[in-house]
Amino acid sequence: MSKKFVVRVWDAPTRLFHWTLTVCVVAAVITAQIGGAAMDWHFRLGYAILTLLMFRLIWGLVGGRWSRFSAFLYRPGQVLAHLKGQTDPQHAVGHNPLGALSVFALMGFLTIQLVSGMFSDDEISATGPLASLASSTWVSNATYYHAEVGKLILIVLVTLHVIAIALYFLKKRENLVRPMVTGDKTLEYAAPASEDHAQSRIKAALIVTVCALVVWAFVRWMG
Ligand code: HEM
Numbered sequence: 740m741s742k743k744f745v746v747r748v749w750d751a752p753t754r755l756f757h758w759t760l761t762v763c764v765v766a767a768v769i770t771a772q773i774g775g776a777a778m779d780w781h782f783r784l785g786y787a788i789l790t791l792l793m794f795r796l797i798w799g800l801v802g803g804r805w806s807r808f809s810a811f812l813y814r815p816g817q818v819l820a821h822l823k824g825q826t827d828p829q830h831a832v833g834h835n836p837l838g839a840l841s842v843f844a845l846m847g848f849l850t851i852q853l854v855s856g857m858f859s860d861d862e863i864s865a866t867g868p869l870a871s872l873a874s875s876t877w878v879s880n881a882t883y884y885h886a887e888v889g890k891l892i893l894i895v896l897v898t899l900h901v902i903a904i905a906l907y908f909l910k911k912r913e914n915l916v917r918p919m920v921t922g923d924k925t926l927e928y929a930a931p932a933s934e935d936h937a938q939s940r941i942k943a944a945l946i947v948t949v950c951a952l953v954v955w956a957f958v959r960w961m962g
């Protein structure tokens with residue numbers, strides 16, 4: 740039997756980020772669909788998602804090795820090689836070139852969704868905190884994007900994200916979900932681990948607290 744290596748790939752903050760983000764995004768879509776009084780929760784969930792994305796942006800610079808953006812910034816050639824099945828083993832430890840594309844697309848369109856939501860107005864009772872600063876044309880374009888276009892883009896991206904993960908499991912027998920829960924991958928080869936100890940988790944808790952305070956101050960100031 741070949742030797743196996745158990746490597747900590749996703750640190751606890753990254754895992755917590757992922758599953759909290761998933762719950763908040765699904766809940767944001769549901770509360771928006773319900774409308775009315777649920778819009779208060781839609782806004783709160785939006786601010787929670789903003790906090791999470793700000794945290795992830797910073798964690799992408801100072802987090803565990805495999806959570807850093809530098810670990811999954813690939814050149815187009817590397818994405819093509821991956822699609823042809825010629826993946827460098829070190830590119831299969833964290834996000835592989837295809838996974839990285841989906842991560843950046845999800846984060847990018849979530850950010851656009853957040854910004855457009857801030858300028859949206861349903862002309863009944865839900866008005867984003869920045870809508871009063873913009874012209875009515877800008878607000879109606881932002882609302883159209885937010886409620887029609889961005890919503891669809893996100894639903895398509897999340898569906899592709901989940902289908903891709905299901906295909907890795909069905910076609911390649913590679914379970915990507917377990918590492919996003921336990922943190923560890925079992926590899927055929929040695930690879931450096933992400934740091935994931937009390938000190939790095941405290942650092943993450945401090946960063947997320949600062950992000951939450953910044954968002955809270957923004958909402959108080961604008962709201
Ligand atoms: C609204 C729903 C979801 C959103 C917005 C979302 C977003 C993301 C993001 C941003 C990442 C990158 C994680 C990071 O580096 O911080 C990621 C990775 C991942 N997500 Fe999701 N996700 C969603 C739902 C799901 C679901 C339902 C599953 C399980 C089937 C899942 C499984 C994974 C896995 C396994 C990875 C790691 C992929 C890899 O190994 O490269 N996600 N997701």
Ligand code: HEM
Pocket residue numbers: 764767768771772781782785786788849852853854855856857858859860861862865866867868882885886887890893
């Ligand atoms: C990533 C986070 C978000 C997601 C996924 C999301 C999703 C949605 C969706 C799907 C709708 C359309 C509901 C419908 O079909 O009518 C909607 C409406 C709305 N959202 Fe968001 N939203 C997010 C963040 C925000 C934020 C941060 C704000 C403001 C602070 C906001 C403000 C609004 C408003 C005012 C509407 C009503 C627009 C209308 O229906 O005319 N959203 N959102």
